[in-house]
Amino acid sequence: MKIRTALMGTTLVLAAGAVSAEEFRMQTFLGATAATTQAFEAMAIELAEATDGEVEISVLPGGAVVGAGETIEAIQNGILDGQYTAPSYFAGSDPALGVLGDTLAAYPDSATRDRWFTEGGGLELARALYAQYDMMFICPVYWPPEQIPSTVPIETVADFEGLRMRAPGGLASDLLSRAGASLVTMGVGESVTAMETGQLDATDLANVALNWALGMHNQAMYSVLARHSMAVTEMSVSMDKWNAISPEAQTAFEDACNAMSEGLVTTLTEQDAEAMAAAEGAGVTFIEFGEEEADIFRGITQEVWADWGGRSPNAQAIVDSHQAFLETLGLN
Numbered sequence: 001m002k003i004r005t006a007l008m009g010t011t012l013v014l015a016a017g018a019v020s021a022e023e024f025r026m027q028t029f030l031g032a033t034a035a036t037t038q039a040f041e042a043m044a045i046e047l048a049e050a051t052d053g054e055v056e057i058s059v060l061p062g063g064a065v066v067g068a069g070e071t072i073e074a075i076q077n078g079i080l081d082g083q084y085t086a087p088s089y090f091a092g093s094d095p096a097l098g099v100l101g102d103t104l105a106a107y108p109d110s111a112t113r114d115r116w117f118t119e120g121g122g123l124e125l126a127r128a129l130y131a132q133y134d135m136m137f138i139c140p141v142y143w144p145p146e147q148i149p150s151t152v153p154i155e156t157v158a159d160f161e162g163l164r165m166r167a168p169g170g171l172a173s174d175l176l177s178r179a180g181a182s183l184v185t186m187g188v189g190e191s192v193t194a195m196e197t198g199q200l201d202a203t204d205l206a207n208v209a210l211n212w213a214l215g216m217h218n219q220a221m222y223s224v225l226a227r228h229s230m231a232v233t234e235m236s237v238s239m240d241k242w243n244a245i246s247p248e249a250q251t252a253f254e255d256a257c258n259a260m261s262e263g264l265v266t267t268l269t270e271q272d273a274e275a276m277a278a279a280e281g282a283g284v285t286f287i288e289f290g291e292e293e294a295d296i297f298r299g300i301t302q303e304v305w306a307d308w309g310g311r312s313p314n315a316q317a318i319v320d321s322h323q324a325f326l327e328t329l330g331l332n
Contacts, residue, residue: 021053021054021056022054022055022056022241022244022245022249023056023057023058023081024055024056024057024058024081024082024237024241025058025060025065025080025081025082026040026057026058026059026060026080026081026082026083026084026235026237027060027061027062027064027065027066027071027074027080027082027083027084027085028040028059028060028061028062028083028084028085029062029068029083029084029085029086029089029233030061030062030210031061031062031063032061034061034062034210035209035264035267035268035271036084036141036233036264036268037059037061037062039260039263039264039267040057040059040084040260041059042260043057043256043257043259043260044056044057044058044059046256047252047253047256050252050256051245051248051249051252051253054245054246054249055245055249055252055253057082060080065079065080066079066080068085068086068089069089069090069092069093071083071085071089072090072133072135075133075135075237075238076133076134076238078238081237081238081241082235082236082237082238082241083235083236083237084141084233084234084235085233085234086101086143086231086232086233086234087100087101087232087234088101088102088168088170088171088172088231088232089101091169091170091171092169092170094312094314095308095311095312095314095315096129096312096314096315096317096318097129098170098171098308098315099171099305099308099309099315099318099319100125100126100129100232100318101170101171101231101232102170102171102172102229102230102231102232103116103230103232103301103322104171104172104175104227104228104229104230104297104300104301104304105175105226105227105228105230105294105297105298105300105301106230106298106301106305106322106326106331107230107326107331108227108294108331109145109230110142110143110144110145110230111265112329112331113230113232114140114142115325115329116321116322116325117140119325120321120322120324120325120328121321121325122140122318122321122322122325123137123139123140125317125318125321126140126234129314129318130236131239132314134238134239134240135236135237135238135239136236136237136238136239136242137234137236138234138235138236138237138253138254138257139234139235139254139257139258139261140232140233140234140261141233141234141235141257141260141261141264142233142261142262142264142265142268143207143231143232143233143264143268144207144208144209144268144269144272145207145225145227145230146204146205146206146207146228146229146230146231147207147208147211147223147224147225147226147286148165148202148203148204148223148224148226148228149195149202149203149205149211149216149217149220149222149223150163150201150202150203150220150222150223150224151195151198151200151201151202151219151220151221151222152201152202152222153222153285153287154202154222154224154226154287155287155289155293156289156293157179157226157289157293157296157297157300158180160176160179160180160181161179161180161181162180162181162182163180163181163182163201163202164181164182164184164199164200164201164202165181165182165183165184165200165201165202165203165204166183166184166185166186166190166191166194166200166202166203166204166205167181167183167184167185167203167204168185168204168205169185171229171304171308172204172228172229172231173204174304174307174308175228175229175297175300175301175304176204176228178300178303178304179228179297179300181202184200188205188214191203191205191216192214192215192216192218195216195218195219195220196218196219202220202224203216203220204228204229207268207272208223208272208275208276208279209268209271209272209274209275211223211275212275212278212279213275217279217282217284220284221283221284221285222284222285222286222287223276223279223284223285223286223287224286224287224288224289225286225287225288225289226289226293226297227289227294227297228297235257305319305322305323306319
């Protein structure tokens with residue numbers, strides 16, 4: 001399926017330079033002990049071996065050099081060479097990155113959404129967008145469904161009305177706000193304390209395993225799968241650094257990224273299952289929205305897309321591409 005869009009006009013120059021050893025300083029979005037960071041470290045070792053030392057990645061945990069929302073600028077300034085992160089961190093500076101970074105309730109699950117990259121032209125659009133930042137989008141990396149830790153039961157979209165929630169900004173926050181939630185911005189540690197003291201009812205953060213590990217359920221006795229957010233994570237590098245390695249090394253890099261993503265499907269799914277069992281043992285109740293409520297959130301997603309797509313031609317191109325692909329899947 002060919003989808004002609006504004007971004008498809010961007011020309012990617014991927015000519016490789018002379019073969020030589022290249023070190024890539026790449027920062028992740030989570031800490032050193034996170035499964036994603038550890039998977040990246042293992043990938044770096046395997047890639048160095050596969051390229052006979054041509055590609056050497058120095059994996060830096062989240063926040064080691066700059067904040068999560070500053071990595072693109074750091075790459076452009078030569079402070080970093082690449083990142084393993086989520087495009088939604090940059091929603092405030094580029095609406096197209098916001099739209100790319102979170103598809104909200106449009107798709108039923110991450111696996112179906114990720115088919116947009118391989119079958120719906122998403123990879124080409126992402127690479128064209130990142131090329132405008134002089135960066136190479138190597139591959140999307142699997143990220144599991146996110147759940148909402150809450151001190152009160154949330155069984156319908158209507159239950160978000162007046163709910164006091166921590167939210168990080170971007171499209172997911174827009175959707176929750178349209179659903180009636182009263183949102184505040186605060187750090188992760190602060191939100192745990194705020195729920196314990198009753199200042200917050202719920203928080204929008206991550207998947208079950210990460211929520212559990214961070215202590216989100218110290219007081220929050222509910223975990224809600226509302227499909228309010230379906231984040232994209234990715235691996236990308238400076239275009240100059242990408243062009244400095246051989247075509248064979250580029251292929252190996254892309255293959256390693258995709259293999260890491262496939263491995264994380266198993267790793268993160270298992271961690272979520274273990275965390276869910278532990279949380280249930282501690283008295284946490286898990287709630288999953290039914291199809292009727294999912295349809296309501298899908299309708300709100302269309303409103304959010306209409307707003308954010310109108311903010312730039314690049315954002316609209318991504319929205320249009322998703323809409324076209326959803327149509328082929330019978331989901332639109």
